[in-house]
Amino acid sequence: MHDLKWIRDNAVAFDAALARRGLPPRSGDILALDATHRGVQTRLQEMQAERNDLSKQIGLLKRQNQDASTIMAQVAHLKEAIPAAEGLDRDYAEQMELLLAALPNLPAADVPDGPDESANVELRRWGTPASFDFPALEHDVLGERMGLMDFEAASRLSGARFVVLKGALARLERALGQFMLDVQTEEHGYTEINPPTLVKDTALFGTGQLPKFGDDLFKTSTGHWLIPTAEVPLTNLVGDTILEEASLPRRLTALTACYRSEAGAAGKDTRGMIRQHQFLKVELVSITTPDQSEEEHERMTRCAETLLQRLELPYRVIVLCTGDMGFSARKTYDIEVWLPGQGRYREISSCSNCGDFQARRMKARFRTAEKTNRFVHTLNGSGLAVGRTLVAVLENYQQADGSVVVPKALRPYMGKIETLC
RNA sequence: GGAGAGGUGCCAGAGUGGUUGAAUGGGCCGGUCUCGAAAACCGGAGUGGGGGCAACCCCACCGUGGGUUCGAAUCCCACCCUCUCCGCCA
Numbered sequence: 440m441h442d443l444k445w446i447r448d449n450a451v452a453f454d455a456a457l458a459r460r461g462l463p464p465r466s467g468d469i470l471a472l473d474a475t476h477r478g479v480q481t482r483l484q485e486m487q488a489e490r491n492d493l494s495k496q497i498g499l500l501k502r503q504n505q506d507a508s509t510i511m512a513q514v515a516h517l518k519e520a521i522p523a524a525e526g527l528d529r530d531y532a533e534q535m536e537l538l539l540a541a542l543p544n545l546p547a548a549d550v551p552d553g554p555d556e557s558a559n560v561e562l563r564r565w566g567t568p569a570s571f572d573f574p575a576l577e578h579d580v581l582g583e584r585m586g587l588m589d590f591e592a593a594s595r596l597s598g599a600r601f602v603v604l605k606g607a608l609a610r611l612e613r614a615l616g617q618f619m620l621d622v623q624t625e626e627h628g629y630t631e632i633n634p635p636t637l638v639k640d641t642a643l644f645g646t647g648q649l650p651k652f653g654d655d656l657f658k659t660s661t662g663h664w665l666i667p668t669a670e671v672p673l674t675n676l677v678g679d680t681i682l683e684e685a686s687l688p689r690r691l692t693a694l695t696a697c698y699r700s701e702a703g704a705a706g707k708d709t710r711g712m713i714r715q716h717q718f719l720k721v722e723l724v725s726i727t728t729p730d731q732s733e734e735e736h737e738r739m740t741r742c743a744e745t746l747l748q749r750l751e752l753p754y755r756v757i758v759l760c761t762g763d764m765g766f767s768a769r770k771t772y773d774i775e776v777w778l779p780g781q782g783r784y785r786e787i788s789s790c791s792n793c794g795d796f797q798a799r800r801m802k803a804r805f806r807t808a809e810k811t812n813r814f815v816h817t818l819n820g821s822g823l824a825v826g827r828t829l830v831a832v833l834e835n836y837q838q839a840d841g842s843v844v845v846p847k848a849l850r851p852y853m854g855k856i857e858t859l860c
Numbered sequence: 861g862g863a864g865a866g867g868u869g870c871c872a873g874a875g876u877g878g879u880u881g882a883a884u885g886g887g888c889c890g891g892u893c894u895c896g897a898a899a900a901c902c903g904g905a906g907u908g909g910g911g912g913c914a915a916c917c918c919c920a921c922c923g924u925g926g927g928u929u930c931g932a933a934u935c936c937c938a939c940c941c942u943c944u945c946c947g948c949c950a
Contacts (some may be wrong), residue, residue, distance in 0.1 A: 480910060491919090494931040498878035507930080514930045536934080640938095681870090681907095779912040 440799040456545035476531035483524035553760030566753030577780035578833040579711035587730035614852030634672035637663040645801030647767035665698035667721035678801035689726040719825035732816035753777040790820025
């Protein structure tokens with residue numbers, strides 16, 4: 440949600456920032472509506488003040504058992520005017536809300552401009568893609584050959600874009616989740632949360648999925664939504680609260696199932712378990728002061744990278760250009776892991792700084808030393824999508840005979856299993 | 861799912877349709893006292909919005925949204941949420 444006051448004072452900058460997102464200028468519409476709204480508001484408030492004043496006089500007279508009919512006649516003309524003005528006021532406020540809620544966050548100054556993913560900029564690489572002396576296979580081929588990954592069964596149960604994992608492979612996914620959570624909580628200071636995965640629409644509004652992107656979500660017959668990411672419950676945890684500045688940053692993590700309808704992804708990644716309706720993800724969320732937010736963004740990204748380094752999976756980090764960023768983000772780093780079977784890097788984690796965009800929507804403030812309340816900054820990122828990490832492990836650790844070696848970092852979680860075959 | 865109780869400020873907890881933005885207690889901030897602290901006493905303090913260079917003025921807010929009224933925390937309706945009991949259930 441945008442700050443209307445800021446737009447009033449920075450209309451040109453606002454439109455310029457929208458332009459970087461490929462959007463037409465909106466400050467004209469917004470400020471015109473704002474002026475009209477404030478005019479109505481002023482008139483309404485004047486009438487309310489008059490009514491309050493006269494009503495007080497009526498109260499005084501009545502208590503003294505005197506006749507108040509003269510004053511009551513004076514106030515009569517407001518009887519229609521005030522409700523009418525109130526209605527207008529509400530309408531304009533609602534229009535403004537719709538107008539602002541539909542606009543995405545403004546990109547940070549150092550985000551590269553560009554229309555789509557082709558303009559993203561690679562920042563760094565870690566690790567060297569292994570060269571196999573045999574043709575590398577894709578994860579789904581490996582998994583099915585081992586009899587540990589069953590897409591047919593999944594489609595009988597649930598249709599397309601689901602998978603059944605079995606035996607050692609199911610355990611490997613569990614091991615990955617445990618490993619990631621342990622590193623983030625024990626080494627990086629994140630507090631583990633086990634949140635609901637069904638939420639109300641207010642929560643989705645707070646993080647920006649609603650009102651615009653409901654099509655991407657699953658909704659239950661009870662009106663609940665299945666979360667597309669644990670960012671939703673984790674971030675909304677601080678919604679409608681005032682935090683003490685000293686308690687920031689707050690770092691939260693959760694391992695949850697995530698659900699996405701993939702409505703706009705028809706035909707994309709239909710094979711394998713790259714793009715599923717349901718997947719596990721370890722999410723990281725930080726709630727910070729504005730001062731801390733940029734540094735925290737870098738830190739969070741490193742926290743996610745650490746996992747790939749421990750797993751010895753080659754990756755690269757890119758910064759998304761203005762045209763490729765999500766709705767709520769002002770800056771986003773994607774971490775892409777190397778997939779030998781596909782012969783390319785593939786997104787495995789996305790770390791976004793949302794500034795105070797979400798905080799304004801869900802009213803998350805902090806109290807400063809001067810005792811004024813300001814909106815917090817929220818940052819969120821996956822501390823890795825577990826399913827895609829599983830894919831990366833399979834493809835990077837595959838052997839000539841089609842078996843897969845368990846990465847060292849996961850051994851403690853795998854019991855006696857050292858190889859999947 | 862059935863029955864009941866309730867949602868008021870940082871917390872607890874009053875509140876008769878009319879100077880109630882809201883008693884009281886705790887906590888918090890400032891001060892007096894003290895070498896310092898505690899205790900005691902005095903004082904201060906909500907959030908958002910509109911206007912003004914400013915002192916300051918005005919409006920709204922007692923779960924949410926409507927309604928009745930000159931006037932609503934208080935009365936009416938709907939919804940949401942919480943708690944207790946019963947039923948069902950992993």
